[in-house]
Amino acid sequence: MDWISMADVEARVNALESLMVEKGLAEHEAVDAVVASFENDMGPVNGAKVVARAWTDPQYREWLLSDATAAIADMGFTGLQTEHMVAVENTAQRHNVVVCTLCSCYPWTLLGIPPAWFKYPQYRARVVKEPRSVLSEFGVTLDDDVKIDVWDSSAEIRYLVIPQRPAGTEGLSVDELIPLISRDSMVGTALVTAPAGA
Amino acid sequence: MHGPHDVGGRDGLGPVATEFLEPGIPDWRYPFEGRMHAVTAMALQQGVFNLDEQRHGIELMKWSDYTDSTYYSHWLFSVEKLLNDKGIISHEEVDQRMKELGAPAMTPHPAKPETLSPLAANMMDFIWNGTPHDLPAVTPPVYEIGAAVRVLNLHESSHNRLPGYLNRATGEVVKQYGAYRDPAASAHRQVEEPHQLYMVRFSSTELWGPTVTEEFDLYADLFEGYLEPVGA
Numbered sequence: 567m568d569w570i571s572m573a574d575v576e577a578r579v580n581a582l583e584s585l586m587v588e589k590g591l592a593e594h595e596a597v598d599a600v601v602a603s604f605e606n607d608m609g610p611v612n613g614a615k616v617v618a619r620a621w622t623d624p625q626y627r628e629w630l631l632s633d634a635t636a637a638i639a640d641m642g643f644t645g646l647q648t649e650h651m652v653a654v655e656n657t658a659q660r661h662n663v664v665v666c667t668l669c670s671c672y673p674w675t676l677l678g679i680p681p682a683w684f685k686y687p688q689y690r691a692r693v694v695k696e697p698r699s700v701l702s703e704f705g706v707t708l709d710d711d712v713k714i715d716v717w718d719s720s721a722e723i724r725y726l727v728i729p730q731r732p733a734g735t736e737g738l739s740v741d742e743l744i745p746l747i748s749r750d751s752m753v754g755t756a757l758v759t760a761p762a763g764a
Numbered sequence: 765m766h767g768p769h770d771v772g773g774r775d776g777l778g779p780v781a782t783e784f785l786e787p788g789i790p791d792w793r794y795p796f797e798g799r800m801h802a803v804t805a806m807a808l809q810q811g812v813f814n815l816d817e818q819r820h821g822i823e824l825m826k827w828s829d830y831t832d833s834t835y836y837s838h839w840l841f842s843v844e845k846l847l848n849d850k851g852i853i854s855h856e857e858v859d860q861r862m863k864e865l866g867a868p869a870m871t872p873h874p875a876k877p878e879t880l881s882p883l884a885a886n887m888m889d890f891i892w893n894g895t896p897h898d899l900p901a902v903t904p905p906v907y908e909i910g911a912a913v914r915v916l917n918l919h920e921s922s923h924n925r926l927p928g929y930l931n932r933a934t935g936e937v938v939k940q941y942g943a944y945r946d947p948a949a950s951a952h953r954q955v956e957e958p959h960q961l962y963m964v965r966f967s968s969t970e971l972w973g974p975t976v977t978e979e980f981d982l983y984a985d986l987f988e989g990y991l992e993p994v995g996a
Contacts, residue, residue, distance in 0.1 A: 576796040580868035582844060582863035583803050585853045592806050597882035598874035600802035603891055605792065605873055614812030643799055645894040650941075652963075669819055670835070674894065679791035679801075681768070683781040685835045691771040692780065694929065694971075697979045702782055714980040714994045718772065720925050721961055721985035722897040753879045 591621045609678035610641050610749035613726060616676070617752065618743040620653075631655060634726060636680060637709040638676060645675035645722060654717065655728040656754075661708055663701065663754030664717045673724040684753065694718060696718045704755040727754045734760035765921045767823040768830035773929035773972070779935045795870035798838045804843050806883070809890040816951035821845050824994065848936040848949045883912075899958035900990035904912065905988065907962060912994035923951040926990045931996035933970050934994055936984065939963035946987065960988040 570578065586592035616638055620627040631635040634651035638644075651673060656664040666672065667690045672680035683689050688745035693700045697714050703706075708714070717725045729751040735743060771777060784895065792798040807813060820832075821842025830838065847853040907913055914934045918926055925947045943958035950956065968980045 570837065572863075574838075575834060575840060576794065576868055576870070577865070578844070578858060578944075579796040579800045579836070579840055580842070580865055580870065582853070583799055583845075583857045584861055584865060586806070586847075586859055589853060591810060591812060591852075592803050593881055594882050595877045596806065596887055597799055597802045597880055598871070599860055599876050599880060599885050599890070601792075601795075601874055601885040602803060602876035603799035603800065603888065606803065606876070607788070645892040646890070647894070647896040649896045650898065661793075661958050665772075667929070668769055668925060669822065671832060673824075675894070681791055682835065683952055686781045687771045687831055688777045689780045691774040691777045694772045694982055695968075695976075696978050697980055700780060714978075716982045716986040718927060718982060719841075720927055721941075721947075721987070723941065723961075723963075723985050 572634050597712055604674070604679060610677050610747075610752065611744065612641075612699045613673075613677045613749070614676070614744045614747035615740075616641055616643065616653075616726065617728055617747045620728055621743060626648075627655075627728075630728070636672040638726070643676045647671065648673040648675040651676070651726060652723055652724045653726045654715065656730045658715050658730070659711070660715060661701075661706075661754065662715045662725075663693060663697055663715060664719065664727060665690055666719045667691070667694055668720060671719045671722075671724060673726065674725075675683045676726065677716055677752060681749065701755060704750065706755060706757055723761045729756075729758045732758050765823055765923060765946065766919065768825055769823050770828040770928045772927045772951070790873075795872045796868070797836045799870060800839050800843075802887075804839055806887060807843065807847075808895075809887060812852065813843075813850070814950055815895070815952060816861065816923060816947045817846060817954070818842050819930045820951040821948075823923065840880070872906045878953070897945045898941075899943050899945055899956060901958050903960070905942075905960045905962070907988070907991065909937055909940060909941070913937055913962075913964060913991040914994050916992055918990060920948075922948055924948050924987075924990070925951075926986065929984070929986065930966065930984060930990075931973060933966050935964040935966040937962050938965045941985070944960055944987075946989075962986055962988065964991070 592707045620630050630653045634653040670685035697716050770881040822838045848855050915930045917932050941961040944961045946957045964986050966982045968976050
């Protein structure tokens with residue numbers, strides 16, 4: 567198949583779906599249902615709930631660090647690409663960042679669809695060779711004495727970064743913490759900051 | 765295989781696509797992206813092909829097409845090729861259907877249907893139960909935690925999950941995961957064969973040489989068959 571333009575990609579996907587429906591491999595409404603499920607039931611807020619619980623419940627944090635699959639499943643986040651999880655914790659001495667150099671592996675039901683920059687070749691090529699530079703381009707500047715660990719999800723294990731809880735959030739409830747925890751902080755390309763006035 | 769997908773450590777691909785960092789852009793910017801994702805999941809759920817076949821299909825793209833194309837065109841390439849090669853839907857049928865349908869009118873952000881058909885209900889189960897990839901082990905792991913291992917000088921043109929930048933690197937086993945489905949057996953013979961999997965740690969100087977500008981550790985999950993003991 568020769569190289570095709572974006573408009574042709576759309577037309578081709580449209581034709582493929584039509585043929586798959588005709589051959590009994592798909593249904594238009596079922597496709598709608600799957601798209602709706604991904605767009606509405608999955609997203610970074612799922613991961614943020616896990617992180618907020620780990621921040622506020624030391625026993626859960628221990629469980630998450632020793633058996634992330636079970637701890638995450640306990641909150642109802644199971645399923646496609648979230649079957650085998652490892653959680654890695656950021657501290658004052660250590661910063662974690664996740665990549666899939668070979669494709670775009672990402673824990674869908676926990677964090678949703680990965681962002682474009684994660685899927686395209688540039689991040690995947692560079693973050694395993696110059697992570698500190700790449701992180702600074704994302705606005706993350708780490709002190710020289712902070713060690714960086716890069717995780718290449720080359721098999722079926724998926725990684726969740728537990729970002730550091732920022733100072734000034736000690737009095738916040740789980741529900742107040744959740745909106746602070748961004749998708750990028752759980753991939754390792756952002757830090758969590760306390761809300762203004764905290 | 766060290767195809768166009770195997771980009772770890774490559775120079776010259778350009779700056780990270782930070783224009784996508786703007787807040788508020790949905791991760792599926794165009795409706796065709798979600799629909800391509802959904803039909804792929806549907807085909808996987810029905811066993812038309814498996815995940816390793818789907819990944820390998822993408823690896824067979826022309827290099828320039830891979831690096832310069834929009835992400836979901838990779839999925840389209842692979843799924844269309846698999847359906848064609850398995851005699852289910854030919855490329856020519858897709859060409860013809862494109863002409864018949866004309867300009868697509870896809871609904872962005874469709875609502876979930878009020879009632880779910882059996883297929884749709886199966887898809888919900890598939891999504892939330894997932895497809896575990898671990899298997900009962902047939903042999904125990906060869907490498908203990910702390911073992912020094914060297915990645916083989918492995919250059920197969922078939923599918924594996926060995927990033928090329930790790931070839932011949934020496935690292936340390938950090939974790940034993942147990943046995944997982946071997947990607948090559950799955951992609952090429954559609955069988956599930958257990959293969960011991962390890963988390964292995966490498967230093968940046970080991971990977972990138974003494975002139976490397978940054979010092980860090982890199983972890984990758986590697987199958988036993990990609991490794992040999994140091995001293996072998």
